[in-house]
Amino acid sequence: MPPYTLEIECTAYCRCGYCCNWEWGLRLPSAFPFYLGFSPSLMPVRLRTRKKGNREHQRLPFFCKWSPVIRFWTATTQNGQPYYGLTSNGSFPAQARPPLFSKLSLMNYQNLPARLLFFPWKLLPRHGTIAADTNYYPFGTRMFIPGYGWGEVEDRGGAIKGPHRIDLYHRSHKTALQWGRRKVQVLVIKPGQSRLDSMNIPRPVKSALKGLNWIRSLLF
Incomplete structure (x- = not known):
């Protein structure tokens, strides 16, 4: 199935x-299946049931394993399990970074000098x-969302x-609120699908076109 466009409601x-x-x-000793949950204002403090997370034995940062104060899921099916800030497929979330000369980058031209001079690693685009x-x-699955850029389904x-x-995904709650709720035409490309793969052309030509398309995606 080739890539297609669909109207999708996009929230943030x-x-x-x-x-x-x-x-x-506050994580209590392992003999007690509880933790002391508290809000940012530190009040009220509640004793809640602690559950073993599905990533307890994975290779996680040191502070996630041994810190006495960590984050716990609430109001979800994983209620009481440690929250490590990972997506459902085990990666860290990221906000989309458009290519350097794309329309989105040129619209936010005030960020280009800092991106060029002080943050050279931000010259490369990144999927959100x-x-x-x-x-x-x-x-x-890759998607292109107007106003956001390219993203990949990871959560x-x-x-x-x-x-x-x-x-x-957005870096801050402020930018998420600014995005709000929008209905836009989204380009959807599922894994293993591309327009080039569906074209009946010689393999060397197809590989060359894929290389040119990759270079184009870095800039535009």
């Missing part, structure tokens, strides 16, 4: 506790993290159901 989220349903908690219903969009969401709803 960040890694804050309000968007991702987590709270800070998208939360979607993986029954319709499996992990690795799920409890309220993200059906093919006409996705959630876009």
